[in-house]
Amino acid sequence: KQEVTQIPAALSVPEGENLVLNCSFTDSAIYNLQWFRQDPGKGLTSLLLIQSSQREQTSGRLNASLDKSSGRSTLYIAASQPGDSATYLCAVGLGTSYDKVIFGPGTSLSVIP
Amino acid sequence: GAGVSQSPRYKVAKRGQDVALRCDPISGHVSLFWYQQALGQGPEFLTYFQNEAQLDKSGLPSDRFFAERPEGSVSTLKIQRTQQEDSAVYLCASSAGLAGGWVEQETQYFGPGTRLLVL
Numbered sequence: 581k582q583e584v585t586q587i588p589a590a591l592s593v594p595e596g597e598n599l600v601l602n603c604s605f606t607d608s609a610i611y612n613l614q615w616f617r618q619d620p621g622k623g624l625t626s627l628l629l630i631q632s633s634q635r636e637q638t639s640g641r642l643n644a645s646l647d648k649s650s651g652r653s654t655l656y657i658a659a660s661q662p663g664d665s666a667t668y669l670c671a672v673g674l675g676t677s678y679d680k681v682i683f684g685p686g687t688s689l690s691v692i693p
Numbered sequence: 694g695a696g697v698s699q700s701p702r703y704k705v706a707k708r709g710q711d712v713a714l715r716c717d718p719i720s721g722h723v724s725l726f727w728y729q730q731a732l733g734q735g736p737e738f739l740t741y742f743q744n745e746a747q748l749d750k751s752g753l754p755s756d757r758f759f760a761e762r763p764e765g766s767v768s769t770l771k772i773q774r775t776q777q778e779d780s781a782v783y784l785c786a787s788s789a790g791l792a793g794g795w796v797e798q799e800t801q802y803f804g805p806g807t808r809l810l811v812l
Contacts, residue, residue, distance in 0.1 A: 685733060
């Protein structure tokens with residue numbers, strides 16, 4: 581059974597710091613992996629999607645990497661800003677279409693001004 | 694027609710009460726999903742609709758949970774005889790295509806969720 585974990589559960593950093601969020605999954609047979617952001621009282625916003633054949637994806641200050649063989653993905657946030665404060669969730673896709681998605685529990689990030 | 698909307702935003706129910714949660718997806722979106730998110734956890738898949746057809750309901754935790762999307766747009770998640778363990782945030786998401794947002798270039802849009810508290 582696929583399990584997704586995220587470490588740390590919570591993180592607090594000063595503004596301007598670069599940081600890395602970690603996601604681990606137990607079964608390397610994934611189709612893709614996606615990082616989401618969730619603000620309090622709001623739904624999830626997709627940040628980056630990495631196909632299983634890819635190693636990384638970049639969007640602005642965000643860079644996500646994927647190492648299927650080791651069952652790990654990282655989300656790198658450069659020059660963090662207070663507006664980056666949110667919960668970040670990773671989710672693995674197990675199929676080619678709508679197939680079941682397994683979410684991690686998330687990392688709660690606070691960027692202190 | 695902004696994003697996905699859900700109502701009510703908050704619901705307090707007494708144990709044993711029936712509740713109905715509504716999701717208005719983005720107009721024209723084919724795929725619609727329901728998720729359950731317990732406190733401090735990631736969302737868990739409940740069910741998936743492609744237009745009006747419920748193609749997957751394997752995530753529904755019990756037969757007290759029922760979802761419908763009769764005209765292929767608005768969807769309702771109904772929980773009968775609510776229990777305390779049903780307390781969670783219920784998220785709805787929609788996407789334009791058939792892949793449900795798990796194909797590159799296709800985005801899954803989430804609603805703000807309904808926070809259900811069963812006393």
